[in-house]
Amino acid sequence: MQEIAKGANVSLTALGGEDAGSVVVSLSWSSASGAGDADVSVLLLDEYGKVCGENDFYYYNHLAADDGSVQLLGKTPTDNGDEDRISLDLLAVPQDVVRIVVAASQYSGTPFGELDDLRMTVADRSGEPLVGFSIVDASVETAFIFGELYRRGEEWKFRAVGQGYETGLAGLATDFGIAVMEESDEGGPGLGGDTAQDGESTGAGAADEPEASAVAVVPVTAAPVAPPAAEPAAASVPAQARGRAPRTTRKKVTLPKVAKKSLAENDSWRTARLFPVPSLKSDREREVRATSVLLSVMAQVPEFGRRLTVAFGAPAGRMETFTEVSLPHGDSPRRPDGVIRVERAGKLWTALVETKTNGNPLKDEQVQQYMDIASRRGYESVITLSNDVELEGAAVVDVKTDGRRKHKVTHRHLSWAEVAHHAQMLIRHEGVGNPAHAWLLQELLAYLQHENSGCHGFQNMGADWVPVRKGIEDETIVVGDPRAVRVLGSWEKLIRQVCLRLGGELGQQVLPVQRAKRGSDPRSRRIAAAEKLCADGRLTAEVRIDGTGRVVTVTADLRTGKVRTSVEVPAPTGSYPLPTVKRLVRLLAEAPADLHVETLVDGGNGPRGTLERLRPEPGDLLPKDGAPLTGFRLSLIKGLGNTRGVAESGFIRSVDEAVERFHHAVVAHLGAVEGRPARRS
Numbered sequence: 001m002q003e004i005a006k007g008a009n010v011s012l013t014a015l016g017g018e019d020a021g022s023v024v025v026s027l028s029w030s031s032a033s034g035a036g037d038a039d040v041s042v043l044l045l046d047e048y049g050k051v052c053g054e055n056d057f058y059y060y061n062h063l064a065a066d067d068g069s070v071q072l073l074g075k076t077p078t079d080n081g082d083e084d085r086i087s088l089d090l091l092a093v094p095q096d097v098v099r100i101v102v103a104a105s106q107y108s109g110t111p112f113g114e115l116d117d118l119r120m121t122v123a124d125r126s127g128e129p130l131v132g133f134s135i136v137d138a139s140v141e142t143a144f145i146f147g148e149l150y151r152r153g154e155e156w157k158f159r160a161v162g163q164g165y166e167t168g169l170a171g172l173a174t175d176f177g178i179a180v181m182e183e184s185d186e187g188g189p190g191l192g193g194d195t196a197q198d199g200e201s202t203g204a205g206a207a208d209e210p211e212a213s214a215v216a217v218v219p220v221t222a223a224p225v226a227p228p229a230a231e232p233a234a235a236s237v238p239a240q241a242r243g244r245a246p247r248t249t250r251k252k253v254t255l256p257k258v259a260k261k262s263l264a265e266n267d268s269w270r271t272a273r274l275f276p277v278p279s280l281k282s283d284r285e286r287e288v289r290a291t292s293v294l295l296s297v298m299a300q301v302p303e304f305g306r307r308l309t310v311a312f313g314a315p316a317g318r319m320e321t322f323t324e325v326s327l328p329h330g331d332s333p334r335r336p337d338g339v340i341r342v343e344r345a346g347k348l349w350t351a352l353v354e355t356k357t358n359g360n361p362l363k364d365e366q367v368q369q370y371m372d373i374a375s376r377r378g379y380e381s382v383i384t385l386s387n388d389v390e391l392e393g394a395a396v397v398d399v400k401t402d403g404r405r406k407h408k409v410t411h412r413h414l415s416w417a418e419v420a421h422h423a424q425m426l427i428r429h430e431g432v433g434n435p436a437h438a439w440l441l442q443e444l445l446a447y448l449q450h451e452n453s454g455c456h457g458f459q460n461m462g463a464d465w466v467p468v469r470k471g472i473e474d475e476t477i478v479v480g481d482p483r484a485v486r487v488l489g490s491w492e493k494l495i496r497q498v499c500l501r502l503g504g505e506l507g508q509q510v511l512p513v514q515r516a517k518r519g520s521d522p523r524s525r526r527i528a529a530a531e532k533l534c535a536d537g538r539l540t541a542e543v544r545i546d547g548t549g550r551v552v553t554v555t556a557d558l559r560t561g562k563v564r565t566s567v568e569v570p571a572p573t574g575s576y577p578l579p580t581v582k583r584l585v586r587l588l589a590e591a592p593a594d595l596h597v598e599t600l601v602d603g604g605n606g607p608r609g610t611l612e613r614l615r616p617e618p619g620d621l622l623p624k625d626g627a628p629l630t631g632f633r634l635s636l637i638k639g640l641g642n643t644r645g646v647a648e649s650g651f652i653r654s655v656d657e658a659v660e661r662f663h664h665a666v667v668a669h670l671g672a673v674e675g676r677p678a679r680r681s
Contacts, residue, residue, distance in 0.1 A: 001121075001129040006162040012090075012122065013155040015130040020156065021091045022125040022315055024073075027104055027146055028083040029115040037546065038104040038115070040084045041169070042070055043176050045099040050177030052096065057178065063430065068306060068316020069093045070100075075509050075546075078392070082511065087310045088149065090156050091345060099150045101161075101176065105143040105169040112138040112164065120146040122158055125313030126380070126410050133160035142168040252431025253438045274440075275447040286357040286454035288323070290447075291337040294385075294419065295321035295353070297444045298340070301437040307422050309340065312351060312381045312412045317344030327352075327373050336370055340383070350379040356386040357416075357454030367397045367411070374409040381410045389415045389458045389493035393522030417457030420448045421500040429507030458497045459652060461490045472537040472558045484530035485523075488539075492526075494652055495541040495554065498659050502545075505660075509546035543659065550667055554659060556640060556651075563655055565662035566635035568600070569670060577629055581621040584632060585614060591666050596635040601627045636662050 004010055012020040027040055044056040051057055055065070064071040069092040073085040088100060102120065106112060118135035133147055141164030148159050165171040262271075275293045298305035299321045306316060322339045338353035352370045356362055362384050370382045382399075390396045390413040399411050426432055427441045448455045464483035471477030477484065495512050503510035514525075533539060537559040543552045555564045571580055581599075588595065588611055597614055599606030599621045606623045614620055623629060638661075640654045 002131045004131060004133055004160050006133070006135075006160050009157050009159040010131050011152075011155055011157050012130060012149070016124040016128070020124055020130065022087070022089045022313060023130070023149075024123045024125070024127070024311075024313075025086040025088060025102055025147075025149075026083050026119075026121045026123065027086075027102065028078065028117065028119045028121070029112075030078075030082075030117045031115055037075075037082060037544075038084075038106050038112070040072060040086060040102070040104045041172075042072070042086060042088075043101040043103070043173075044070070044093070044097045045101060045176060046096055047098050049099070056097070057173070064303075064306070065092075067092045067094075068310075071306070071310050073311055075511060078514065085311070089316050090149070092316055099148055101145055101148045103143060103145045103172055105172065111140045111142055112144055113140060118144070118146075120160070122147075122149075125315075126408055127313065128408075131158055133162070135162045137162070138164065140166055142166060143172040145172065252433060253435045254429065254431045255427050255438050255442055273446060274443040277447060277450045277452045283358050283360055283454065286452075287337060287355050287360075290357050290416075290453060290455050291353065291355045292323050293444060293447055294355075295323060295338050295340065297440050301426075301432060301434075301440055303426055303432045303437070304423065304441060307426070308414070308419070309342065309351070312383060313410065314340075314342050314349050314351070314381075315344040315347075317342045317349075327377070329369060329373055334369055334373060350374075350377075351381040351383050352379060354382070354384050356384075359387050359454075359460050361388070362386050362397045364398045368399045371399050371409050371411060379409065381412060384411070384413045385416060385419070386413075387416055387455070387457050387459055388413075389417070389496050391489060391492055391496075391522065394489055415457055415497070415500075416448060416455040417497045417500045420445060420455075420457070421504040423448070424504035425507065428504070457500075458490075458493045459650075461494070461651060462486060465490065465651075468533075469558050472534070477534050479531050479534045481530075481534060484533050485526050488526045488530045488533065491539045491541070491556075494655060495543065498554075498656050499543055501656065502543075502659060502663060506545070506663075508548075511544050511546070513542035513544050513551060515542070545663070545667065548667065548670075550670065552659065552662065552667065554655065556655060558640075561640045562637050563640050563658045564635055564637050565658050566633055567662075567667055567670075568631055568633050570631040571600075571629050577622050578619060580629070581618045584621075585611070585618045587669060588634075588666070590669055591634075592636065594636070595666060596633075596637065597621065598633040598635070599623060599629050600631040600633055601629055603627075634666055636666065 002010060002015060012023065016023075027038075029038065031037075039060050042058040043051055046052050055062075058065070058070050058072060060072070067089075069089050071087040073087055075082050075084050084104070086102065093100070112118065112135075115138070118138055119132065120135075121129050121132045123129045135144065135146065138144065143165040145161045145163045147161050149156055150159065151157075167174075262269075264271075275289075277289070298308060299319050302319070305319045306314075309319075310316075319340065319342050322341075323337065324335055325339045326333045326335055336352040337355045340351045340353060342349040352374055354362065354367060354370060367382060367384060374380070374382055384397060386396065388396050396413045397411075423441045423445045427438050427445065432438050432441065447453055464486045468477060468481070468483050468487045471481070492512070499510040499512055537557060539556040539558070541554045543554060544550070545552065550567050553564075553566045555566075556562075557564065569584070584597075588597075591611055593610065593612035595611040596608065597611055598608035601623050606627070606629060607621050609620055621629075621632075636658070638654065638658050640651055
């Protein structure tokens with residue numbers, strides 16, 4: 001990979017050849033506190049350096065272009081922070097677009113100087129990094145142009161820009177011909193107890209969808225030519241309104257979260273399904289059915305198929321899928337579970353698919369054979385699917401690429417939980433362009449979630465779980481036990497799956513927080529965490545819910561058999577203590593009575609109690625010595641299951657349900673934490 005400095009440029013064609021026609025741009029950053037974050041945006045500019053229309057601006061509420069030229073792939077956690085990826089199909093970019101600007105903006109006025117390791121990387125469609133650029137001079141800026149891709153004749157070049165804006169997204173957008181019109185911002189109910197007043201966006205398509213606040217982003221034509229006799233009114237695009245339901249620039253179909261009242265006579269009647277599962281008996285039947293169901297829906301629902309394959313380097317184009325394809329391999333042919341082919345501009349992109357269900361593991365030698373077949377036949381990728389979750393530095397299968405072969409094949413792994421997450425995001429939050437496609441996705445989701453499908457996601461803590469848990473209970477386990485390291489890997493997989501399920505339900509990014517030193521090795525981090533597990537008997541993780549600013553801590557105490565979910569709420573500065581605790585109790589009016597509330601003070605812990613006891617006497621939360629309170633810690637505690645996770649009382653299900661209950665019962669009710677400022681003397 002070539003490293004360039006600010007202001008330098010390089011030819012992508014020279015670096016990547018034909019593979020540079022489709023690239024993946026990555027923006028990454030880290031935060032010492034684990035709470036820093038930013039939103040990426042992409043602008044397509046004409047020869048005058050302006051956007052031509054509303055569809056040339058891509059951000060978290062406008063994720064992809066219809067032609068597949070731009071697609072925001074979302075955030076993935078890294079050892080040091082977050083990485084936001086963007087797929088750019090340069091062959092599909094319209095000819096009137098001469099520059100592609102890649103930027104990011106902070107919300108709530110937080111400057112980029114509070115983030116570390118700001119970096120942009122451009123990789124080819126196989127994932128091979130081509131060029132990188134690091135921003136080292138960020139300070140008070142709230143928006144940054146990281147870099148831009150631009151045409152020079154028949155090739156594309158990359159320029160490292162590193163230009164910051166103290167005026168945030170609005171200042172950045174204005175430079176490219178987008179008029180930003182602020183509307184009134186009425187806060188939701190917080191500790192102050194004020195009733196939210198819903199504003200109403202004046203943009204197209206927003207008449208029936210009120211928002212508490214909105215920013216209308218309107219493209220302004222800025223070409224130096226005489227204006228036409230009549231110009232159509234520019235439609236508005238809502239911009240960053242953190243924590244609100246996603247909205248798009250077009251009318252898309254989503255399905256309601258609450259189903260209509262059933263017409264069945266009683267609960268024993270089963271709804272007819274397109275993909276029935278009760279008759280499945282063997283693992284082989286489950287694998288064949290799951291592969292066929294998934295691949296058929298991918299081919300019929302373009303948004304879904306593109307979403308699953310773009311991260312593997314697939315271009316946007318006509319997709320066809322096949323099952324049980326026979327491919328020659330020595331004396332006996334091999335039959336991968338499926339094949340995906342995408343055609344674009346007369347060229348074919350091909351991936352072999354191998355699936356496992358019901359917790360069955362993938363076999364290294366079988367996947368290696370498919371890698372060899374794909375390399376010989378000029379295929380681009382091998383995709384594996386199973387209930388297992390892949391972690392950084394711990395591949396699900398061990399395969400090798402023959403460096404002597406000119407044609408390189410990439411291997412990518414998907415868990416069934418990821419597939420269900422993407423389907424839920426589309427049908428519940430982002431929408432698809434056709435009602436029949438939304439229904440197909442709903443049927444796919446119903447199939448994946450059925451107990452007999454075998455596609456339930458990560459569901460077994462492994463063979464080391466029971467002896468490690470028993471060793472902790474008996475206090476016989478010793479620090480350095482290698483089984484504890486493997487249990488830590490299973491714990492990380494569980495937390496990632498919890499994030500996927502909660503994120504799919506909320507329509508927001510939910511990511512595990514990694515508090516590790518820069519450049520630390522994932523295995524070294526797990527070894528250190530395993531030593532802590534052997535010493536204190538607790539598994540701990542932090543989960544950040546994008547759009548809320550909250551970090552939920554999950555702690556499974558194996559000695560007491562309890563799982564604790566908690567969140568810290570900072571106290572407003574300059575406010576009276578008693579009104580603050582009263583507003584907090586009012587804010588938690590719908591929270592469970594067994595919620596534990598603890599007052600945080602400098603240098604130690606303050607008063608604590610259950611919400612049931614504190615509701616009639618909120619003043620009990622005030623420190624007796626008059627120490628200033630810094631915040632509150634809210635916690636729910638429930639029992640852990642005892643089995644590996646298959647039964648109803650399983651450990652995995654206990655943790656999953658604990659996080660879901662805590663969010664819906666507590667975190668979802670926490671508005672802006674505001675109190676009445678104290679009078680100045």
